[in-house]
Amino acid sequence: MKKYFILLVTVSILIVSCQQKQSKSISVSLSVDPSAPTPSSTVTVQLLASFDVGITLAKISIDGQTVKNGDSLPLQYLWTPTKAKTYILEGYVENIFGQKASDQRIIKISDQTPPEIKKISVLPSFPEENSDFYLSVEAQDSESDVIKVSAKVADRSVEVQTIDRPIILKLSDLAQGEYPLNIVVSTSDIAKTSTSTVLHIHPLDTSTPTVELSFQKDFFSKEENVILNLRIEDDTQVASVQIECDGVQVYTKNFEKTTSTSLSVNLGKYDQGYHSVNVMAKDIRGKSVVKSGVFPVGMGRATAKLIIDNQNPSPADLVKLSVQTDETNVKRITFYVDDLKISEGTAFDCFWKAVSGRHLLSVFLETLDGRVGTDAIQIDVQDNRPPRIESFTIGSAELKTDRFTSIFAGYYGIRLTIRDDTAVKQGGTITIILSSQPFPRLNPVGTIILVQESLSDDLKSASYVGATSFTQGRFYLIPNGVTDIYENQLNNLSFPVEVR
Ligand SMILES: [Ca+2]
Numbered sequence: 387m388k389k390y391f392i393l394l395v396t397v398s399i400l401i402v403s404c405q406q407k408q409s410k411s412i413s414v415s416l417s418v419d420p421s422a423p424t425p426s427s428t429v430t431v432q433l434l435a436s437f438d439v440g441i442t443l444a445k446i447s448i449d450g451q452t453v454k455n456g457d458s459l460p461l462q463y464l465w466t467p468t469k470a471k472t473y474i475l476e477g478y479v480e481n482i483f484g485q486k487a488s489d490q491r492i493i494k495i496s497d498q499t500p501p502e503i504k505k506i507s508v509l510p511s512f513p514e515e516n517s518d519f520y521l522s523v524e525a526q527d528s529e530s531d532v533i534k535v536s537a538k539v540a541d542r543s544v545e546v547q548t549i550d551r552p553i554i555l556k557l558s559d560l561a562q563g564e565y566p567l568n569i570v571v572s573t574s575d576i577a578k579t580s581t582s583t584v585l586h587i588h589p590l591d592t593s594t595p596t597v598e599l600s601f602q603k604d605f606f607s608k609e610e611n612v613i614l615n616l617r618i619e620d621d622t623q624v625a626s627v628q629i630e631c632d633g634v635q636v637y638t639k640n641f642e643k644t645t646s647t648s649l650s651v652n653l654g655k656y657d658q659g660y661h662s663v664n665v666m667a668k669d670i671r672g673k674s675v676v677k678s679g680v681f682p683v684g685m686g687r688a689t690a691k692l693i694i695d696n697q698n699p700s701p702a703d704l705v706k707l708s709v710q711t712d713e714t715n716v717k718r719i720t721f722y723v724d725d726l727k728i729s730e731g732t733a734f735d736c737f738w739k740a741v742s743g744r745h746l747l748s749v750f751l752e753t754l755d756g757r758v759g760t761d762a763i764q765i766d767v768q769d770n771r772p773p774r775i776e777s778f779t780i781g782s783a784e785l786k787t788d789r790f791t792s793i794f795a796g797y798y799g800i801r802l803t804i805r806d807d808t809a810v811k812q813g814g815t816i817t818i819i820l821s822s823q824p825f826p827r828l829n830p831v832g833t834i835i836l837v838q839e840s841l842s843d844d845l846k847s848a849s850y851v852g853a854t855s856f857t858q859g860r861f862y863l864i865p866n867g868v869t870d871i872y873e874n875q876l877n878n879l880s881f882p883v884e885v886r
């Protein structure tokens with residue numbers, strides 16, 4: 387029994403010491419051949435261990451991905467890297483004793499071939515003085531994802547290293563002028579290429595173009611071509627204009643070296659209704675503006691303008707009334723003087739025999755498509771007749787020119803009312819001369835001043851009042867200063883009065 391116990395202890399010590407020995411001695415090593423591979427190399431990766439008995443798992447991984455595994459050593463993997471970059475290679479081993487060991491290699495595969503430059507562009511296309519702009523570099527490389535671009539212009543240099551495509555570099559604050567621009571594109575110290583170009587920095591363009599649009603007419607008929615007038619200006623250069631009608635492009639034009647332009651564009655014929663127009667103008671720097679408008683076809687007012695050949699006729703003069711119109715489909719033209727129709731039909735003119743006074747001449751034009759237009763002119767026809775006396779009273783006695791009117795001596799109010807076919811003067815006075823002799827043998831014995839008491843709304847009639855004392859005798863009352871607005875004066879009238 388003691389003998390067995392001693393044997394068991396001896397075996398246990400042996401196993402423990404054997405395990406201790408193995409855990410001390412196992413080590414793995416990963417070899418890489420060639421040691422500095424390129425993307426075109428075939429690389430032999432080999433995993434070895436110091437103690438290769440009882441292996442349960444051996445594996446090789448690249449960047450965490452297992453590429454080869456097995457249960458015996460050495461383990462070999464033939465690797466053909468395609469990308470130029472830094473890789474982590476790892477070898478790993480487990481054995482029946484539960485031992486684990488690993489080894490790592492950092493392998494940098496450097497790119498031998500330069501990237502290919504596809505295109506270099508400047509954004510915006512016209513970089514302006516003292517503002518930001520960008521270089522866009524389109525480059526590709528089949529081995530390297532990361533591409534480095536360095537750009538040198540004037541005293542600036544910028545550099546970016548990225549996997550983004552295209553590769554964008556920001557530049558700014560250059561004065562107006564031309565600069566050599568050098569660009570180096572690389573994927574490693576030995577894989578690089580370069581190019582150079584000339585960079586133009588333009589003067590500042592501060593505003594979008596301006597567009598003024600107007601139509602040749604307020605509206606058009608279905609038979610007419612719609613004409614659009616445009617004026618376009620820009621602080622640098624107008625580049626192009628594009629016109630859409632009802633959403634359909636109908637016109638484009640490009641311009642050369644102009645800061646302002648005026649043009650009339652024939653948009654063609656349209657159906658009845660309202661139509662929209664959009665005008666887009668661009669300047670040479672790519673700034674654009676859109677202006678919109680609407681034009682009616684077959685609707686709206688008809689054009690009608692009244693013309694008269696004599697603005698200042700005398701009574702009985704013939705005045706010619708004409709209508710000017712753009713309409714081609716006239717149905718009816720009617721001319722009026724005041725409310726009186728003097729011509730109706732399709733005649734474009736007519737005559738009117740002027741009569742004194744203030745008159746409203748008008749024309750009314752109708753088209754076959756149901757539109758109307760009208761125009762009017764007010765004129766004053768100067769009359770040549772003085773006002774006439776409507777009534778002349780002393781107290782309640784009405785004076786006449788052809789017989790004596792009898793009154794008793796005393797104090798009387800006097801009233802004179804006059805009327806003119808055009809208008810009497812506003813305000814003022816009328817003087818009544820008292821003569822002891824009949825007209826024309828004047829022998830004044832006194833005067834009476836009458837002041838204007840009232841004026842009718844149409845200015846044609848006015849009343850004047852005054853007062854005086856009459857003593858016995860025979861008198862002739864002669865009004866003086868009875869005139870109309872044209873200074874036609876009433877003369878030579880005398881009114882006999884007998885005061886008893
Ligand atoms: Ca390359």
Ligand SMILES: [Ca+2]
Nearest residue numbers: 591593621669
């Ligand atoms: Ca501009």
Ligand SMILES: [Ca+2]
Nearest residue numbers: 769771806870
């Ligand atoms: Ca008159």
